[in-house]
Amino acid sequence: MLTLQCPYCGVDAEETELTAGGEAHLKRETVGAGDEAFEGYLFMRENPKGLHFERWRHSYGCGKWFLAARDTGTLEVFGTYPAQSKEPPLELRDKISAKRPGWSWREFK
Amino acid sequence: MKRYSAFAIAREALRHHTGWDRAWRSPEPKKKYDAIIVGAGGHGLATAYYLGKNYGIKNVAILEKGWLGGGNTGRNTTIIRSNYLQDPSAAIYEKARSLYETMSQDLNYNVMFSPRGVMMLAQTQHEIRGYQRTAHANKLQGVVTEFISPQRVKELVPIINIDGPRYPVLGALWQSRGGTARHDAVAWGYARACSAMGMDVIQQCEVTGVRTEGGKVIGVDTTKGAIDCDKLGIVVAGHSGVLAEKAGFRLPIESLALQALVSEPIKPCMDVVVMANTVHGYMSQSDKGEMVIGGGTDGFNNYTQRGSFHHIEETVRALNETFPIISRLKMLRQWGGIVDMTGDRSPILSKTPVEGIFVNCGWGTGGFKAIPGSGWAMAELIAKGYSPLTDEFSMWRFREGKFIDESVAAGVAH
Numbered sequence: 001m002l003t004l005q006c007p008y009c010g011v012d013a014e015e016t017e018l019t020a021g022g023e024a025h026l027k028r029e030t031v032g033a034g035d036e037a038f039e040g041y042l043f044m045r046e047n048p049k050g051l052h053f054e055r056w057r058h059s060y061g062c063g064k065w066f067l068a069a070r071d072t073g074t075l076e077v078f079g080t081y082p083a084q085s086k087e088p089p090l091e092l093r094d095k096i097s098a099k100r101p102g103w104s105w106r107e108f109k
Numbered sequence: 110m111k112r113y114s115a116f117a118i119a120r121e122a123l124r125h126h127t128g129w130d131r132a133w134r135s136p137e138p139k140k141k142y143d144a145i146i147v148g149a150g151g152h153g154l155a156t157a158y159y160l161g162k163n164y165g166i167k168n169v170a171i172l173e174k175g176w177l178g179g180g181n182t183g184r185n186t187t188i189i190r191s192n193y194l195q196d197p198s199a200a201i202y203e204k205a206r207s208l209y210e211t212m213s214q215d216l217n218y219n220v221m222f223s224p225r226g227v228m229m230l231a232q233t234q235h236e237i238r239g240y241q242r243t244a245h246a247n248k249l250q251g252v253v254t255e256f257i258s259p260q261r262v263k264e265l266v267p268i269i270n271i272d273g274p275r276y277p278v279l280g281a282l283w284q285s286r287g288g289t290a291r292h293d294a295v296a297w298g299y300a301r302a303c304s305a306m307g308m309d310v311i312q313q314c315e316v317t318g319v320r321t322e323g324g325k326v327i328g329v330d331t332t333k334g335a336i337d338c339d340k341l342g343i344v345v346a347g348h349s350g351v352l353a354e355k356a357g358f359r360l361p362i363e364s365l366a367l368q369a370l371v372s373e374p375i376k377p378c379m380d381v382v383v384m385a386n387t388v389h390g391y392m393s394q395s396d397k398g399e400m401v402i403g404g405g406t407d408g409f410n411n412y413t414q415r416g417s418f419h420h421i422e423e424t425v426r427a428l429n430e431t432f433p434i435i436s437r438l439k440m441l442r443q444w445g446g447i448v449d450m451t452g453d454r455s456p457i458l459s460k461t462p463v464e465g466i467f468v469n470c471g472w473g474t475g476g477f478k479a480i481p482g483s484g485w486a487m488a489e490l491i492a493k494g495y496s497p498l499t500d501e502f503s504m505w506r507f508r509e510g511k512f513i514d515e516s517v518a519a520g521v522a523h
């Protein structure tokens with residue numbers, strides 16, 4: 001069973017306690033954005049076999065949204081971090097680099 | 110290709126079965142093909158088959174990274190129905206269902222199509238209204254369905270408990286010519302027919318790159334070397350996003366695990382397919398006597414072909430209420446497949462930003478039933494550049510807001 005550590009309450013939460021929320025770091029488009037930008041925001045999704053950044057919610061716990069880095073090909077979890085982050089924290093990126101040298105995901109490396 | 114027949118069985122019985130041919134050849138790839146189809150699941154094979162049969166395009170290779178039908182085609186619960194709400198869906202699924210009726214004769218391969226009837230239970234007031242609406246829509250589309258009473262449900266499925274405490278059965282949408290077929294046989298039958306037309310079905314051959322020149326496809330890189338082609342069909346279900354990335358475009362698709370399980374075999378007790386979408390479970394009985402059970406998808410992106418155990422638990426718990434007799438059954442096997450989900454839960458059969466590349470994907474949790482219709486339409490799209498059946502399933506419909514929203518009708522849709 002998938003286990004993620006909630007960065008807010010610190011609990012090692014099992015999958016049944018969590019809700020998956022899809023791709024992380026989406027830019028929310030608004031008035032003035034073109035069709036392509038809206039399509040990207042609403043429907044286009046990163047779907048890698050490998051490293052992926054996602055939103056999760058600790059629904060049956062503290063209720064907070066957070067972000068996670070995970071491998072969709074092996075289910076390995078690299079780490080979690082607060083939802084307010086504009087990008088994955090350096091520490092986490094280093095940790096991923098140690099295991100997946102040369103990784104990239106959208107604009108992050 | 111030697112035809113299969115009662116006579117052939119008798120002939121072979123007399124000579125100790127030494128005269129059977131291999132069902133398909135396993136050739137090495139040629140340098141170049143008119144068209145390459147990536148993915149030897151049902152949809153890829155059917156696309157190739159109708160390219161040859163309907164359009165005479167036979168210089169075709171079907172490349173498969175694993176084994177024939179080893180993707181979702183060989184992992185699904187084989188429900189075949191066409192009782193969809195929206196017109197474009199009804200058209201392509203009904204085309205497929207009608208082709209299933211004659212598939213065994215057409216392919217000279219027994220796919221065991223069994224039009225035993227598919228029943229979708231209404232267990233809330235909302236579902237009654239939803240399914241009545243679908244039944245009306247189906248009338249206009251020429252798809253034969255009807256909304257039936259709980260008493261009729263009980264007559265058709267004596268083992269069902271129609272007055273469950275939480276979700277009593279309030280009626281059902283009934284499609285009497287829906288049913289099941291043997292999933293492997295569909296893949297094998299098409300592969301044999303493609304091979305007989307001179308096409309190359311190449312297993313253990315993964316496409317690792319897509320080569321383009323001036324915005325046009327010129328070939329693919331594979332684990333068996335580079336192969337050139339004029340046209341490329343990408344038909345790889347859960348791996349569509351991975352292949353699209355190699356070709357340089359994005360798709361509105363996410364890949365999730367969907368699981369199924371079967372019980373120990375028991376005597377025949379249910380001769381229709383029952384789907385219970387509110388409680389997330391569906392069940393049919395295989396010819397071997399196993400109860401074949403499935404439920405909803407897991408929530409997060411996953412390529413491991415393994416699902417989460419608690420989904421199995423939820424599905425079985427839900428079905429226990431509706432079918433009390435299964436509570437003592439032992440479950441024999443459980444497995445997962447990686448399904449390709451789009452935003453409106455409808456497939457994509459489309460040209461792409463790269464000239465000469467076509468995609469057929471997004472069938473998600475419910476594409477087995479569509480295999481022949483999808484192949485028929487996709488072949489037309491690849492051969493002629495246009496097909497009335499695929500027109501509304503373009504990958505650009507999301508930008509245009511022209512969804513084919515089937516997810517409104519049912520959370521689970523196999």
Ligand SMILES: Cc1cc2nc3c(=O)[nH]c(=O)nc-3n(C[C@H](O)[C@H](O)[C@H](O)COP(=O)(O)OP(=O)(O)OC[C@H]3O[C@@H](n4cnc5c(N)ncnc54)[C@H](O)[C@@H]3O)c2cc1C
Pocket residue numbers: 147148149150151152153172173174175176177178179180181182183184185186187188189314315316317344345346347348352367368369403444445446447448470472473474475476477478479523
């Ligand atoms: C548990 C489960 C239950 C289901 N139940 C039903 C049901 O009851 N009714 C129904 O209608 N549908 C059902 N479905 C959905 C149905 O199985 C699929 O929609 C359908 O089989 C998809 O067929 P396909 O040919 O597109 O994909 P697949 O059969 O998955 O074929 C794609 C092939 O592409 C190959 N491939 C991938 N990447 C590459 C590459 N780089 N190079 C070469 N080859 C590659 C894969 O190995 C695979 O064999 C179910 C699915 C699952 C998982």
Ligand SMILES: [Zn+2]
Pocket residue numbers: 006007008009010011058061062063064
């Ligand atoms: Zn928490």
